[in-house]
Amino acid sequence: MDRHDGFREFVLARQQALMRTAYLLMGDAHLAEDLLQSVLTKVVGHWSKLSRDGNPEAYTRKALVNQYISWARRPRPEFPSAAPPERGASHDEATLNRIVLRQALAKLTRKQRAVIVLRFWEDLSEAQTAGVLGCSVGTVKSQTHHALARLRTVAPELAELHIQEVAR
Known part of the structure; x- marks a missing residue:
């Protein structure tokens, strides 16, 4: 039995929800992907214990938030405009x-x-x-x-x- 059994299935099942959380935290899709990848790299190292004794989703969510907060030294993403685009036919x-x-x-x-x-x-x-x-x-x-x-x-x-x- 591989110590990473179930990790792939966990990621496939929860990836979208975790990515949405990462996106809402980071405000940028690329930074959210970086955040989630960084966290999943750490989670896989603890997977055998998590899958046996813990709650992998809660642990991953906590790791996601902690990593997000620890990246405080990184510059915040810049947005192209301070105001949303004008309301018009092209945007719902x-x-x-x-x-x-x-x-x-x-x-x-x-x-x-x-x-x-x-x-x-x-x-x-x-x-x-x-x-x-x-x-x-x-x-x-x-x-x-x-x-x-x-x-x-x-x-x-x-x-x-x-x-x-x-x-x-």
Whole structure:
């Protein structure tokens, strides 16, 4: 029996969900791919123990968030425009909302962005989010409050939308 048995199947089954999370954290598809690849390289090293004793998806999600936060020294991705494109026939409403959301998320701190992605995209509870981030539930509540206030300021047009629907 190979110590990596099941890893390929895990990646094939969860790759899209993990990539979406990485994308929402990074705000750029190429950087998200780099982040996910870096994390999966580390996860495979622990696979035999994870597949036997742990929860591979929770471990991978936590590693994804931790790696994202540790990349704080990297420059943030630049976006070509500070404002979304003009509303017109070439862009539908959902596309514009995704652009606005991506730009708004880029204005949050890394921890605030991680909290928003985990709470509202991954639909984790406050306790689960605290476990992933390695902080207290109170910190999750505080970061969520500050992040939502910042989002309301930088993108008031998103207030009426559900973040899960916009992110898809």
